[in-house]
Amino acid sequence: MNTASISIGRSQAIPKLRWLRIVPPILITCIISYMDRVNIAFAMPGGMDKELGITASMAGLAGGIFFIGYLFLQVPGGKLAVNGNGKKFIGWSLLAWAVISALTGLITNQYQLLFLRFALGVSEGGMLPVVLTMISNWFPDKERGRANAIVIMFVPIAGILTAPLSGWVITTWDWRMLFLVEGGLSLLVMVLWYFTISNRPQEAKWISQAEKYYLIKTLHDEQLLIKGKTVRNASLRRVLGDKIMWQLILVNFFYQTGIYGYTLWLPTILKGLTNGNMEQVGWLAILPYVGAIFGMLIISTLSDRTGKRKIFVSLPLACFALCMALSVLLKEHIWWSYAALVGCGVFIQAAAGVFWTIPPKLFNAEVAGGARGVINALGNLGGFCGPYMVGVLISLFSKDVGVYSLAVSLAIASVLALMLPNKCDQNAGSAS
Numbered sequence: 001m002n003t004a005s006i007s008i009g010r011s012q013a014i015p016k017l018r019w020l021r022i023v024p025p026i027l028i029t030c031i032i033s034y035m036d037r038v039n040i041a042f043a044m045p046g047g048m049d050k051e052l053g054i055t056a057s058m059a060g061l062a063g064g065i066f067f068i069g070y071l072f073l074q075v076p077g078g079k080l081a082v083n084g085n086g087k088k089f090i091g092w093s094l095l096a097w098a099v100i101s102a103l104t105g106l107i108t109n110q111y112q113l114l115f116l117r118f119a120l121g122v123s124e125g126g127m128l129p130v131v132l133t134m135i136s137n138w139f140p141d142k143e144r145g146r147a148n149a150i151v152i153m154f155v156p157i158a159g160i161l162t163a164p165l166s167g168w169v170i171t172t173w174d175w176r177m178l179f180l181v182e183g184g185l186s187l188l189v190m191v192l193w194y195f196t197i198s199n200r201p202q203e204a205k206w207i208s209q210a211e212k213y214y215l216i217k218t219l220h221d222e223q224l225l226i227k228g229k230t231v232r233n234a235s236l237r238r239v240l241g242d243k244i245m246w247q248l249i250l251v252n253f254f255y256q257t258g259i260y261g262y263t264l265w266l267p268t269i270l271k272g273l274t275n276g277n278m279e280q281v282g283w284l285a286i287l288p289y290v291g292a293i294f295g296m297l298i299i300s301t302l303s304d305r306t307g308k309r310k311i312f313v314s315l316p317l318a319c320f321a322l323c324m325a326l327s328v329l330l331k332e333h334i335w336w337s338y339a340a341l342v343g344c345g346v347f348i349q350a351a352a353g354v355f356w357t358i359p360p361k362l363f364n365a366e367v368a369g370g371a372r373g374v375i376n377a378l379g380n381l382g383g384f385c386g387p388y389m390v391g392v393l394i395s396l397f398s399k400d401v402g403v404y405s406l407a408v409s410l411a412i413a414s415v416l417a418l419m420l421p422n423k424c425d426q427n428a429g430s431a432s
Contacts, residue, residue, distance in 0.1 A: 060391020069121025167282020288345020
């Protein structure tokens with residue numbers, strides 16, 4: 001007990017085993033969830049569309065319907081994690097992902113696909129609120145930003161892993177095996193999750209007394225500070241009655257439209273551009289996600305150093321839109337067009353980290369918590385609209401028109417971000 005107290009006085013002496021025992025399993029779980037979410041993007045041009053008679057509009061609907069299901073468990077999942085059941089929730093979720101993925105590999109018609117994609121969305125809906133809550137149970141405020149940033153890296157990392165794996169599996173076997181393999185990966189991660197994760201320090205047997213004492217005391221003091229400020233949850237009516245709130249929702253909606261429209265159609269676009277097989281497409285799809293890691297790090301660093309938020313949301317969105325349009329304009333020059341698609345990757349997630357620093361600057365603590373949930377939930381409907389819109393436009397017009405529509409969506413998001421209030425760029429100390 002005394003040694004723990006002495007350790008508290010010297011932050012350097014505090015053990016940091018939690019960084020190895022908590023962050024990697026959460027990151028791996030998020031990667032698996034994203035792989036399950038986007039594997040359909042490779043399955044479609046890999047033979048699923050021909051075998052099941054899926055049109056471009058139906059492919060877009062199958063890609064997007066995930067996000068309708070995704071809405072259902074966001075709030076309940078977060079509440080379960082707060083009450084200490086996050087480990088169990090994610091464990092059952094991983095089992096559900098494994099079963100749904102395996103069943104997708106056995107489907108015989110497009111309506112079964114729609115049902116399973118919707119079910120996958122429901123089963124993944126609570127994942128992000130749960131893991132972010134678990135991070136807050138293990139990392140004090142001064143460490144939480146880094147922990148969250150590492151976890152949010154799951155998007156580009158999953159893209160880097162999914163692309164070559166999917167291309168290789170489809171080329172070696174077929175699209176059905178892709179879903180069976182990734183279902184098996186979910187089961188393996190479920191075992192990892194069970195043996196490594198604890199909901200909070202009080203439950204962990206592997207943690208030292210010094211680290212446990214430090215975490216319990218520091219997190220407890222933070223909660224007392226929050227209670228001292230009498231923070232309350234805002235009502236849904238109050239949150240939705242704010243004009244700036246709707247502006248943020250629309251920025252996120254048009255942004256997510258571009259992100260998931262690009263993500264779920266990228267393999268199809270690459271296959272049409274290069275006429276390569278799926279293994280070649282898989283390798284070509286890696287580079288945009290490598291670029292995404294650099295884009296996230298560079299833009300967030302510049303934003304933090306300058307204190308500017310609006311411009312570092314608007315600028316990456318505008319660059320994303322420009323690269324999207326250039327990928328079509330330069331399609332006669334394959335490698336220039338591919339370079340533009342890589343540019344899309346650089347900017348795909350670059351605005352995201354900066355965007356989520358804005359709600360606490362625009363709303364007081366009483367409203368900000370509810371605001372983030374509403375912005376995320378309604379904004380993610382863009383994940384339905386993007387893939388579906390592209391699919392419909394491809395059916396009615398051409399692939400080029402579908403890609404241009406994503407560029408327009410991102411341009412709208414860029415303009416809306418630039419029109420946000422100047423308070424977005426104020427320092428925390430000067431914000432009222």
